[in-house]
Amino acid sequence: MALTRVRIPSLVALSAALLLTAACGSGSGSGSGKASDDAPAKGGSEVKKDRPVVVVTTTWEGAFAKAAGAEDVKVIVPQSVHHAPDYDPKPSDLAAVAKADFVLYAPFEPYAAKIKEAAGSKAKLVEVNLDNDPDKVKAEVDKLGALFGTADAAAQWKTGFDTEYAKLNKDVQAAWPGGKSPSVVTQVFTAWAAKLAGATPVGTYGPEAVTPAQLAELSAKKPSLVLDNAHMSTGTVLPDSGARQVEIVNYPGEDLDLLPVYRSAAAELRKAAAS
Structure with a gap:
């Protein structure tokens, strides 16, 4: 994050x-390129603001x-x-x-x-609450769906999300050598990616830079992977530890689709497993 x-x-x-x-x-809109909801429709009738x-x-x-x-x-x-x-x-x-x-x-x-x-x-x-942990995401989607009056659409999205997340979780875990997930250190806002990988973090750091004391403590845990936050990276987190650093992206693209964030993380984690 x-x-x-x-x-x-x-x-x-x-x-x-x-x-x-x-x-x-x-007469300009909000930048979405759509006509104002308050503008009269053809024939003089009012456009109903239904969203x-x-x-x-x-x-x-x-x-x-x-x-x-x-x-x-x-x-x-x-x-x-x-x-x-x-x-x-x-x-x-x-x-x-x-x-x-x-x-x-x-x-x-x-x-x-x-x-x-x-x-x-x-x-x-x-x-x-900006956190890509699946349980927290679904809780926020439920909350917003209730506020927007779009609970049915929110429920439908969650169903598709659960299906996609389960598939990605299975794919990543299948990529680990011997089926054993690695030990990982995560940035505080990338713990969700460890969960996606089926791994349990042995330590966390950030959002501030790692101190010498933290460096010694985290390196001593001998993690295989460091899941860094691509949006606020400070470079190599645990130099000389032998851990492979994986950049995790939290923010979706301009299409505002959250699922590619999980697909991207899964792809990076599979690459790390293959190395």
């Missing part, structure tokens, strides 16, 4: 930017929202920005927030409430 932080300009400046956006193009407008800070929250059944999802921080330390919200971001029904954020992202305040949105702020 990347500790994504965004610098927030003054609320006055952001609010002014939003007013400029509205003045220059009040929530969801704004999320990153693609990770976006994938949870999509899994829960949300269709109209706007991502603030681009997927290409892993840490986003220098990202400043644009007027179009504020315009999207102003039209949102829900704004999803993680507790380590301090800018979500400020974005909402600057845009003057009445959206409901929803804190999401």
Whole structure:
């Protein structure tokens, strides 16, 4: 999990930017390319707003929202920005927030409430537990499905997820030499990948850099693998320990599909098993 932080300009400046956006193009949407739900339909009838407008800070929250059944999802921080330390919200971001029904954020992202305040949105702020542990994912999808009124879609996604996860778990475990899973050390936000591999971590580190004392302690456990966080890697975690380091990606792509994250982790773990 990347500790994504965004610098927030003054609320006055952001609010002014939003007013400029509205003045220059009040008919523009939230960036999704869809017509406004409040625009009149052909023949003068009103378009029924039957789905929530969801704004999320990153693609990770976006994938949870999509899994829960949300269709109209706007991502603030681009997927290409892993840490986003220098990202400043644009007027179009504020315009999207102003039209949102829900704004999803993680507790380590301090800018979500400020974005909402600057845009003057009445959206409901929803804190999401960003963890790819399968049980935690399904709990969050259930919660969001209930909030969005899309519980049936959330249940259907969970069924497909369970099937895919079980297959990947079986494939990875079958790749271990002799069928024995390795001992692993994980970054605090990659423990879910050890679970996917059927392995039990012998130690964890992070999100801060490993101290000399931790280095000695973790190396003494003689792990076969180190599951590092690709979004906040500090380089080789246990040099000279003989452990193979595997980079684990937490964030989904722009398609907001969570399943490729698990497929990617499984592929990397199978490579490690084959080496």
